[in-house]
Amino acid sequence: MKINLRIWRQHNGKEQGRLVQYSLDGVSGDMSFLEMLDLLNEQLTEKGEDPVAFDSDCREGICGQCGVVINGVPHGGQGVAQPVRTTTCQLHMRSFADGSTITIEPWKAAAFPVLRDLIVDRSALDRVIEAGGYISVNTGAAPDAHAVQINKKRSDRAFDAATCIGCGACVAACPNGSAMLFTSAKITHLAMLPQGQPERVLRVKRMVGEQDALGFGGCTNIGECAAVCPKGIPLESISQLNRDLIASLFKHDGKDD
Amino acid sequence: MSTSAKETNAELAAQYWQAGEDIHDAKANVALPIDKIWPDRQFTSRLVNPANRRKMTVIIVGTGLAGGAAAATLGEAGYRVENFCYQDSPRRAHSIAAQGGINAAKNYKYDGDSVYRLFYDTVKGGDYRARETNVYRLAAVSANIIDQCVAQGVPFAREYGGLLDNRSFGGVQVQRTFYARGQTGQQLLIGAYQALERQVNAGTVHMHTRHEMVELIVADGRARGIVTRDMVTGKIEEWFADVVVLATGGYGNVFFLSTNAMGCNATATWRAHRKGAFFGNPCFTQIHPTCIPVHGENQSKLTLMSESLRNDGRIWVPKKAEDCEKDPRQIPEQDRDYYLERIYPSFGNLVPRDIASRQAKYRCDEGLGVGPKVKEVDSDGTEHMRSRGVYLDFSEAIQRLGKDAVEKKYGNLFDMYQRITDENPYEVPMRIYPAVHYTMGGLWVDYDLQSTIPGLFVCGEANFSDHGANRLGASALMQGLADGYFVLPNTITDYLADSPKFPKVDTKHPAAILARQDVESRVNKLLSIGGERTVDSIHKELGHIMWEYCGMERNEAGLVKAIGLIRNLRKEFWTNVKVTGVNEELNQTLERAGRLADFLELGELMCIDALHRRESCGGHFRAESQTEEGEALRHDDTYQYVAAWEWTGEGHKPVLHKEPLIYKSIQVKQRSYK
Incomplete structure (x- = not known):
């Protein structure tokens, strides 16, 4: 099939970007969205033009490195005729009609500056984890894995939250550019486990504080984040974060807890 | 034969390579019983006192299970760690894509498992081409990995009683595989990543993302640094350290199409090889049997589905070539060839990966493959249209266990399959075909994981050490974390103990x-x-x-x-x-x-x-x-x-050094899975 593309081109973070039109022939439905971009890049390279820069790595929907806004929707899966919960790399061209026009832009958020074309800098998400998204246990200091039994329901809930791949689509979808779904997924994951309890109060304070300091917006419960999340992180995670955050306000910064 | x-x-040899001297590991005391060698090495390995550690710099390239775990652990110990990755975040390393599970000799299922059995299975599975001392240690530390990961909050699958669940995996008869739905690699990597970010916060680890190592600096006979290219600005920069660790994964992308991530590459290990690190068994590559078949010329990568699918799925092809184009559901039982169950009755669909892969190839070579036909050029130059796929059928499992139970176990894999192929595997059998997946070969290392360049250590898939000629399922995660958490942090100290005497190196x-x-x-x-x-x-x-x-x-x-x-x-x-x-x-x-x-x-x-x-x-x-x-x-x-190859320059024949493999603790047998 033949596809018309409008792609955001921006040489680097300092220069202005703009949408550039391309038309691409020979696209098959079995191709993934990124294979379609590969095909475009092969043709641009043959013509001696700069290929479109975009991020991807595993192309299996698990590493979280890929992600572009497709027709206004992060990862694009919710914007096609038969919506699919997916990363960009697992979206297939069979989701688009022959002759359709597709607009492709980078994640747009204050905390994610553009590096080139469709590539943004998402290192702010690492900073949020760095602020407290872990359990403090040194290598070698662990008790036997069966020393603590964990209720299966809570373990499953921890798992559901732990499936976050850190792609940043939630931030890109949020009109406020908030990272609350991302942060709350980690808060919920660790809050459900007995091993996560000692640092629970301190963790939520630090991570939310860091998130605010990094320029992410606040959450106003719009829910766009959960709608585009490729892993289906539930919106309730944010409620869990808020409950923990409010509870933490009544406690001595967590250290004495 | x-x-x-x-x-x-000899003529062939003279044309392509030169013979060199044998090579040996000098770090393991093989005079001791096998279970005493690692405790002995931990004791004889010299230590670095805590006050000196912060003066020592360790470069670690790679942030996957091996690199991330090593960086976190050495950071915790108090060393200055400079950690590099080509991705935009350390959490993206390709360890994340491993689905099925991680082996450990916990014997929680009380089904006869032990450290020795895990060791035995791994050496046998590797077809007796791995060094037994290294493999035994891997099995011995495997249980610690599970403890460590659970303490970090890794949400392994659990039973209703709250204890950890296990499943069996290809090539073995015990249930020793721990798993986290179909995303074990992701959960383990996030555990290591969180430990790593904790050290970034503590100031012991400095993270350099979007930096690609493009050269190794060997000064005065020791690995003392690397050269990187900043992938955003193009800046080329030197970094110096007391020791360099490569944990840069495998080289499956040499095949262009593989299950590796797009960015996986061999540049770090190959640059090190050109600087004097011997390359061990480069031809040992693993072809994984349960991947989604190729769809066309523009395909950029192949997608693997966990071979845990082989626990309940049955592999077959039509007995008659004329049935290959039929709807598989219309082919009656007696016209199906469940060839693995037929040829290998005791292991059936759970035979090791190499056997399952090769048998699928043979069926397709015989013209019994299914799915779309792809153009192939044979080595005699003739062109053929062949189907490259065999069925992996869950209809029997769905009947036996119910659709819900199958969905619970494999739901995410089924969804992935459907998304890629547009076919519903609950209704129609999946089509699978082998794809390049893992490389057992890698830089040669001794028992301490040190390469032939002093001060260059190699961890995880990047080294050759533990899997011999074939890796068993759920053993890659085990090796990556064993190297990173439990082996390297103990052996590297022996080398670092001398580092105060190293001459200064700068630009x-x-x-x-x-x-x-x-x-x-x-x-x-x-x-x-x-x-x-x-x-x-x-x-x-x-x-x-x-x-x-x-x-x-x-x-x-x-x-x-x-x-x-x-x-x-x-x-x-x-x-x-x-x-x-x-x-x-x-x-x-x-x-x-x-x-x-x-x-x-x-x-x-x-x-x-x-x-x-x-x-x-x-x-x-x-x-x-x-x-x-x-x-x-x-x-x-x-x-x-072990064939350990030495680089001798562009256009020159490589030198073959042999490390004889001596098995004292295991009897060498011809592998049989019949």
């Missing part, structure tokens, strides 16, 4: 100046060729050569031909590749060109290694060496060694 079949003829050192010049001239050369062919078109051509002649089945004529083809292709690359843009920008074409340049050299060495080893073992199947039933035939009298 006659003797002549197993011994390489003015001749070795650093030379390394930087090499990088700059390579980049300039790539940008100045201005030829006609794209990087990917050459990479695809290399992939075709490797898959055809150095894939699931290899033979002498094919390998000789492949070496010639690769040499020509390398010439084509250096005279006719087209790399757009400049160095001082984010330039993905330049990144790929640099990686391909190294694959074009590594591919040749893989073929030479495959050519020299005139036996079949594990993933390396030489057509000349098989039993009358067509099974792999090893030649232990001639080839029970």
Whole structure:
């Protein structure tokens, strides 16, 4: 099939970007969205033009490195005729009609500056984890894995939250550019486990504080984040974060807890 | 087989390689019983006192299970760690894509498992081409990994009683595999990543994302630093340290199509090889049996589905070629060939990966494959249209367990399959075909995980050490974390104990100046060729050569031909590749060109290694060496060694050093899964 593309081109973070039109022939439905971009890049390279820069790595929907806004929707899966919960790399061209026009832009958020074309800098998400998204246990200091039994329901809930791949689509979808779904997924994951309890109060304070300091917006419960999340992180995670955050306000910064 | 079949003829040898002296590991005390060797090494390995650690710098390249775990652990110990990755975050390393599980000798299922059995299964599964001391240690520390991960908050699957669940995996008869739905790699990697970010916060680890290692600095006989290219700005920079650790994964992308991530590459290990690190068993690559078949020419990568699917799915092809195009549901039971259950009654669909893969290839070669036909050019130059796929059928499991139970176990894999192929595996059998997945070969290391360059340590898939000629399922995660959390942090201290005596190295050192010049001239050369062919078109051509002649089945004529083809292709690359843009920008074409340049050299060495080893073992199947039933035939009298290759310069023949493999704690047998 033949596809018309409008792609955001921006040489680097300092220069202005703009949408550039391309038309691409020979696209098959079995191709993934990124294979379609590969095909475009092969043709641009043959013509001696700069290929479109975009991020991807595993192309299996698990590493979280890929992600572009497709027709206004992060990862694009919710914007096609038969919506699919997916990363960009697992979206297939069979989701688009022959002759359709597709607009492709980078994640747009204050905390994610553009590096080139469709590539943004998402290192702010690492900073949020760095602020407290872990359990403090040194290598070698662990008790036997069966020393603590964990209720299966809570373990499953921890798992559901732990499936976050850190792609940043939630931030890109949020009109406020908030990272609350991302942060709350980690808060919920660790809050459900007995091993996560000692640092629970301190963790939520630090991570939310860091998130605010990094320029992410606040959450106003719009829910766009959960709608585009490729892993289906539930919106309730944010409620869990808020409950923990409010509870933490009544406690001595967590250290004495 | 006659003797002549197993011994390489001298003329061939003289043409492609030179014989060198044997090589040995000197760190494990093999006079001790096998279970005493690791405690002994931990005791004899010298220590570094805590006050000195913060003065020592450790460079770690890679942030996957091995690199991330090592960086976190050495950070916790108080060393200054400089950690590099090419991705935009350490959490993206390709360990994340492992689905099925991680082995550990916990014996929680009380089904006869033990450290010795895990060791035994791993050595046997590797077809007796791994070093037994290393493998035993791997099995011994495996239980600690599970403890560590649970303490970090890794949400392994649990039973209703709150205890951890286990499942069985290909090639073994006990249930020792811990798992986290179909995302075990992701959960383990996030655990290591969180431990790593904790150390970043503590100031012990400095993280450098979007930095690619492009050269190793060897000064005064020791690895003392690396040169990186900043993938955003193009800045080329030297970094210095007391010791360098490579945890950069495998080289499966030499085949272009593989289950590796797009960015996985061999540049770090290959640059180290060119600087003196021997490369162990490069021809030992693993072809994974349960991948989604190729759909067309523009495919960029292959997708693996966990082989845990083989626990409940049954593999078959139609008995008659005329049935191949039929709806599989219309083919009656008696016209189906469940070939693994037929040939290997005791292991059935759970035979090791190499066997499952090769049998699928044979069925398709015989014209019994299913799914879309793809054009193939055989080695005699003739073109054929063949289906490359076999069925993996869950209808029996769905009947036995119910759709819900199957969905609970494999739901995410079924969804993934449906998304990619647009077919519903609950209704129609899946189609699968083997794909390149893992490389057992890698830089040669001793028991301490030190390469032949003093001060260069290698962890995880990047080294050759634990899997022999074939890796068992759920053992890659185990090895990565064993190396990173429990082995390297104990052995590296012995080397670092001497580091206060090392001479100072900085950008003015001749070795650093030379390394930087090499990088700059390579980049300039790539940008100045201005030829006609794209990087990917050459990479695809290399992939075709490797898959055809150095894939699931290899033979002498094919390998000789492949070496010639690769040499020509390398010439084509250096005279006719087209790399757009400049160095001082984010330039993905330049990144790929640099990686391909190294694959074009590594591919040749893989073929030479495959050519020299005139036996079949594990993933390396030489057509000349098989039993009358067509099974792999090893030649232990001639080839029970690790082939450790030494680089001698461009256009020069590599030198073959042999490390004889001596098995004192396990009886060497011909593998049988019948």
